[in-house]
Amino acid sequence: MTQTETLAHEPRTFEQLIAAGERIEPRDAMPDAYRATLIRQIAQHAHSEIIGMQPEGDWLTRAPSLRRKAVLLAKVQDEAGHGLYLYCAAETLGADRADLTANLIEGRQKYSSIFNYPTLSYADVGVIGWLVDGAAICNQVPLCRSSYGPYGRAMIRVCKEESFHQRQGYELLVTMMAGTREQQEMVQDAVNRWWWPALMMFGPPDTDSPNTAQSMAWGIKRHTNDELRQRFVDMSVPQAHALGVTLPDPDLCWDERRGSHDFGQPDWSELARVIKGDGPCNAERLARRRAAHENGAWVREAATAFAARQRQAVVA
Amino acid sequence: MDDGNAYDGLVEADPDARWAFGTGFHDTLAGVDDALPPSVDRAQLATYCLMLGDDALIMAQRLTQWTTCAPELEEEVALANIALDLLGQAGPLLARAALADPTTVPSLPPGSPVPPQDALAFFRDPRQFRNVRLTEIENGDFAASTVRLLVFSTWRLALLQRLVGSCDAVLSAVAAKAVKEVAYHRDYAARWFVTLAQGTQESRRRMASGLEAVWPYVQELFVAHRVELDLAVAGAGVDPAKLRADFDQVIATVCAAAELHPPPTASAAATPGGRDGVHSAAFAELVTEMQSVARAHPCGRW
Numbered sequence: 001m002t003q004t005e006t007l008a009h010e011p012r013t014f015e016q017l018i019a020a021g022e023r024i025e026p027r028d029a030m031p032d033a034y035r036a037t038l039i040r041q042i043a044q045h046a047h048s049e050i051i052g053m054q055p056e057g058d059w060l061t062r063a064p065s066l067r068r069k070a071v072l073l074a075k076v077q078d079e080a081g082h083g084l085y086l087y088c089a090a091e092t093l094g095a096d097r098a099d100l101t102a103n104l105i106e107g108r109q110k111y112s113s114i115f116n117y118p119t120l121s122y123a124d125v126g127v128i129g130w131l132v133d134g135a136a137i138c139n140q141v142p143l144c145r146s147s148y149g150p151y152g153r154a155m156i157r158v159c160k161e162e163s164f165h166q167r168q169g170y171e172l173l174v175t176m177m178a179g180t181r182e183q184q185e186m187v188q189d190a191v192n193r194w195w196w197p198a199l200m201m202f203g204p205p206d207t208d209s210p211n212t213a214q215s216m217a218w219g220i221k222r223h224t225n226d227e228l229r230q231r232f233v234d235m236s237v238p239q240a241h242a243l244g245v246t247l248p249d250p251d252l253c254w255d256e257r258r259g260s261h262d263f264g265q266p267d268w269s270e271l272a273r274v275i276k277g278d279g280p281c282n283a284e285r286l287a288r289r290r291a292a293h294e295n296g297a298w299v300r301e302a303a304t305a306f307a308a309r310q311r312q313a314v315v316a
Numbered sequence: 317m318d319d320g321n322a323y324d325g326l327v328e329a330d331p332d333a334r335w336a337f338g339t340g341f342h343d344t345l346a347g348v349d350d351a352l353p354p355s356v357d358r359a360q361l362a363t364y365c366l367m368l369g370d371d372a373l374i375m376a377q378r379l380t381q382w383t384t385c386a387p388e389l390e391e392e393v394a395l396a397n398i399a400l401d402l403l404g405q406a407g408p409l410l411a412r413a414a415l416a417d418p419t420t421v422p423s424l425p426p427g428s429p430v431p432p433q434d435a436l437a438f439f440r441d442p443r444q445f446r447n448v449r450l451t452e453i454e455n456g457d458f459a460a461s462t463v464r465l466l467v468f469s470t471w472r473l474a475l476l477q478r479l480v481g482s483c484d485a486v487l488s489a490v491a492a493k494a495v496k497e498v499a500y501h502r503d504y505a506a507r508w509f510v511t512l513a514q515g516t517q518e519s520r521r522r523m524a525s526g527l528e529a530v531w532p533y534v535q536e537l538f539v540a541h542r543v544e545l546d547l548a549v550a551g552a553g554v555d556p557a558k559l560r561a562d563f564d565q566v567i568a569t570v571c572a573a574a575e576l577h578p579p580p581t582a583s584a585a586a587t588p589g590g591r592d593g594v595h596s597a598a599f600a601e602l603v604t605e606m607q608s609v610a611r612a613h614p615c616g617r618w
Contacts, residue, residue: 053383053384060380061380061381063609064434064613065431065434066433066434068618069380070404073399073400073403077392077400080389080396084389084393122618178617180615292386295385296386298518298519299512299519302518303511303515306510306511
């Protein structure tokens with residue numbers, strides 16, 4: 001009997017697949033809670049990509065060289081592409097893109113709180129690439145091994161592109177640090193503003209993260225928030241040193257015994273406030289997404305009507 | 317991909333090693349024969365390159381304004397793609413202008429590292445831009461932007477197809493690459509043109525308004541400037557009046573499929589126009605925004 005026949009006659013259960021470290025595919029049986037958790041996680045990831053176009057998108061029309069304009073536009077375009085893949089991955093679980101978009105603009109689903117901070121200078125474009133995309137990669141590379149097949153496969157491409165984003169950000173900062181004193185000050189100022197929000201991207205401390213244990217058991221999440229945060233800090237410190245900037249944490253120091261850096265805690269009450277909707281740009285970000293969606297409704301309706309007419313014409 | 321290597325190689329001593337193709341993109345015209353053809357006047361060639369380069373740059377700038385505002389995610393991706401293609405055309409055209417006639421490049425403080433094509437894009441005054449006014453008009457809604465993109469790409473494709481035979485190797489090379497790109501832009505715009513015209517009553521109404529808004533800028537596309545005429549005679553450029561028949565044929569085909577009729581074209585374009593540096597009030601605003609960061613740091617490195 002071939003392996004295919006075995007699979008056809010004796011489908012392995014969800015629990016067996018998870019225990020064997022294999023992937024769950026869209027037509028496999030899965031617990032309702034697993035499906036719901038994944039839809040929520042993938043949708044929030046997709047929303048983050050789409051809202052995440054805005055902070056840097058604000059600098060597209062003002063990018064200071066033709067090359068930087070092209071690089072930034074390509075990057076922001078990638079984010080739209082990531083949003084698309086991820087909404088598609090969520091659709092394999094039975095979700096609908098239009099419903100998910102409605103959940104976002106009506107505030108029923110969240111997106112990454114980092115995008116509720118403003119971008120105040122062109123150095124922010126570089127620091128977002130370096131630190132925010134860097135933190136996103138730390139979060140997302142383990143998701144390439146997500147137990148849910150379509151999500152894991154989407155994440156492989158997303159992570160490759162995020163890696164480019166991070167590098168273009170770092171390269172911009174290296175270039176600016178070789179520029180005028182004003183440019184160097186812009187870079188340091190941007191690092192000061194983005195460092196703590198970047199640390200918050202890994203979520204609350206493990207002691208305050210109620211969903212982590214279940215998500216890890218299901219293979220949806222591979223590392224705890226604090227493990228990823230530590231990894232991010234350890235990787236960022238030598239980068240900051242090479243760049244010639246200071247990270248704004250007086251408690252940051254190397255712990256020889258642990259072989260890791262000790263570091264201060266972000267203001268967790270600020271994260272709670274921003275998640276609740278009270279960050280500097282929450283209202284603005286959602287309003288722009290809502291306006292784009294509503295202003296585009298007539299276009300989508302026209303495309304739907306046109307497609308229906310084409311189908312009728314084919315049938316006739 | 318290894319979990320731990322997100323930052324791998326980021327601080328390697330050789331910064332080029334981090335990138336598949338290095339970071340040395342400073343010579344926009346690398347690999348192209350940039351010798352000046354003997355029959356061509358330097359200053360005229362530079363002006364002509366500014367015309368075509370500014371068309372691409374300003375159209376890209378307007379398309380970029382759609383980012384985060386497009387009606388669907390697929391359109392976010394497509395419009396950004398078109399803008400990227402046009403930016404890719406603008407760079408070598410502006411670099412060619414600077415090389416042909418360095419006096420066109422605005423002067424910057426001594427030691428400024430700004431390359432000539434960026435000096436042209438970010439340090440000229442609005443009056444010195446040579447783009448046609450079609451590219452600078454405000455986006456309007458998606459219908460008006462679709463009409464504008466169809467008109468622009470139909471006209472530019474007809475121009476580029478002829479420019480492939482230019483005696484200037486740079487213009488010829490830029491055109492050869494751009495023909496493939498702009499053919500897609502035209503296809504994209506034509507598809508939306510027909511879809512929206514044949515979609516709902518509302519979309520059809522908006523398309524008719526879009527045509528009304530854009531059509532007054534069509535005639536200017538075919539009015540030949542002295543420089544264009546001279547370079548056409550020299551074998552380097554294209555007389556825009558010669559593009560009219562091709563343009564009309566494509567637009568007629570698309571309009572027939574859409575069952576929409578463009579308004580009659582005005583018999584004469586307002587002159588002087590964009591090719592002479594005469595632009596609309598909205599254009600000054602666009603240029604001021606585009607140049608704001610670069611002008612604040614004339615000695616900056618980006």
